[in-house]
Amino acid sequence: MEFKHIPVLFRESIDALDIKPDGLYADCTAGGGGHSNAILDRLSANGRLVAIDRDPEAIETLTKRFEGRENVSIVNDNFFNIKSILSQFTDEGADGILADLGVSSHQLDDAARGFSFHADAPLDMRMSMQGMSAADAVNSLSQRELQDIIYRYGEDKFAPRIAAGIVRARAEKPIETTFELNEIIKASIPAKVRATGGHPSKRTYQAIRIELNRELDVLENSIDMMIDRLNPQGRLCIITFHSLEDRIVKARFRNNENPCTCPPDFPVCVCGKKSKGKVITRKPIVPGDEELNENQRSKSSKLRVFERI
Ligand SMILES: C[S@@+](CC[C@H](N)C(=O)[O-])C[C@H]1O[C@@H](n2cnc3c(N)ncnc32)[C@H](O)[C@@H]1O
Ligand SMILES: [Zn+2]
Numbered sequence: 001m002e003f004k005h006i007p008v009l010f011r012e013s014i015d016a017l018d019i020k021p022d023g024l025y026a027d028c029t030a031g032g033g034g035h036s037n038a039i040l041d042r043l044s045a046n047g048r049l050v051a052i053d054r055d056p057e058a059i060e061t062l063t064k065r066f067e068g069r070e071n072v073s074i075v076n077d078n079f080f081n082i083k084s085i086l087s088q089f090t091d092e093g094a095d096g097i098l099a100d101l102g103v104s105s106h107q108l109d110d111a112a113r114g115f116s117f118h119a120d121a122p123l124d125m126r127m128s129m130q131g132m133s134a135a136d137a138v139n140s141l142s143q144r145e146l147q148d149i150i151y152r153y154g155e156d157k158f159a160p161r162i163a164a165g166i167v168r169a170r171a172e173k174p175i176e177t178t179f180e181l182n183e184i185i186k187a188s189i190p191a192k193v194r195a196t197g198g199h200p201s202k203r204t205y206q207a208i209r210i211e212l213n214r215e216l217d218v219l220e221n222s223i224d225m226m227i228d229r230l231n232p233q234g235r236l237c238i239i240t241f242h243s244l245e246d247r248i249v250k251a252r253f254r255n256n257e258n259p260c261t262c263p264p265d266f267p268v269c270v271c272g273k274k275s276k277g278k279v280i281t282r283k284p285i286v287p288g289d290e291e292l293n294e295n296q297r298s299k300s301s302k303l304r305v306f307e308r309i
Contacts, residue, residue, distance in 0.1 A: 005034060005106055006295050007100065008287065008297060008298045009286075012285050014035065014042070016235060016280070016303065017039065017235055018235055019043070019095075019096065021042065021043055021044035021046070022044055023096065024049075024092075024093075024094050024095055025039050025043070025049050025050070026051075026096075027049060027098050028079035028098060028099040029079065030051035030053045030058060030062050031058050031106070032058070032065075033051065036072070037065070039098070040072055046071075047071055049072045050072075050075060051066070051074045051075065052075045052082075052085060054076070054077065055129065056076055058104065059076040073088075073089060079099060079218070080222050082097070082222060082225050082226055083228075083229060086229050092231060093229045093308075094234055095230075096235050096236075097229070097236045098236075099236075099238045101239060101240055102215075102245075103115055114135075115209065117181075117199060120179040123135040123180075125205075126213065132212060134181075135174070135176055137208055137212060138166050138208070139175055143166075144163075146162075146166055147160050147164075149211045150163060150203065153206060153207035153216070153244065154206050156203035162189070162204055165187060166184055166188075182200075186200050210244070215245070216245065220248050220252070223236070223238075223249065223253070223256075227256050227306060227308060230308035231308065233307060235280070235306065235308070236307075236308075237303060237305050238304050239303050240301065242300055246304070250304065254279065256276045257276070257306075259273035260273050261273060276308060277307050278309075279305075
């Protein structure tokens with residue numbers, strides 16, 4: 001299947017990277033290669049782009065798309081391993097790092113990947129195509145675990161009902177497909193909400209996807225490593241798609257700007273924790289009206305930028 005993906009906050013994120021033609025850049029979520037291609041276009045023969053994705057299908061697409069281009073290295077890995085990935089290419093740091101989080105349109109549109117509640121397919125949702133699938137999760141996690149996941153990562157107030165519905169249904173027969181799960185979710189929430197709220201499955205799917213792919217843990221634990229691996233004046237640009245992600249980026253950026261843990265009434269800092277740089281975006285950059293009209297996926301996107309001292 002062709003890898004179609006309209007990059008979000010495209011010009012804004014490429015501008016924010018402030019690309020030096022001879023620099024080393026990492027695209028941590030290369031996907032269909034939209035952002036990567038724009039970075040490559042701005043690099044000279046001495047520059048290099050490391051294009052990373054955990055999805056083997058994205059790697060296949062990137063390999064085809066960038067065939068014959070000398071200064072790109074394509075890496076199938078989790079950006080959580082950014083330190084060891086970059087050390088294969090430089091003893092120093094990177095001049096810029098980009099992460100455009102979440103799922104790609106390809107992952108959503110290819111029914112076989114089981115990410116979308118709009119298409120009937122085996123429940124899967126694994127970005128790396130390895131490990132526990134969504135079907136494994138709904139059939140094996142306890143009711144309490146399911147409830148916590150749907151509440152925490154889906155922010156769905158009907159989490160207890162949905163978790164109970166899942167456990168009731170799987171006692172009859174294992175839940176295997178997206179449409180089976182949709183039916184269970186629909187039957188679990190009040191009829192009034194079914195008619196008025198958005199698609200009843202939206203929040204539960206987001207929650208299961210975040211849990212399976214460990215999206216928030218990975219993000220939380222990667223940002224400091226990314227900042228540590230930046231050269232002076234190097235920039236980290238992160239595009240998020242919901243408030244749970246954005247909150248983490250905002251907090252980690254702020255902490256790296258001002259890590260001091262001394263009590264506020266201390267006249268001088270004694271903890272010795274030094275600032276690693278500055279937050280460039282006091283407020284996140286959001287899409288303009290034109291992008292919002294053209295690309296539904298850009299709706300809740302936010303870009304935050306950090307610059308290394
Ligand atoms: C929104 S898409 C990126 C699209 C890309 N910027 C483009 O222009 O085509 C997100 C991509 O990040 C990948 N991804 C998400 N989390 C990842 C992680 N922790 N490590 C590596 N890749 C990840 C997904 O597999 C997906 O392909
Ligand atoms: Zn201090």
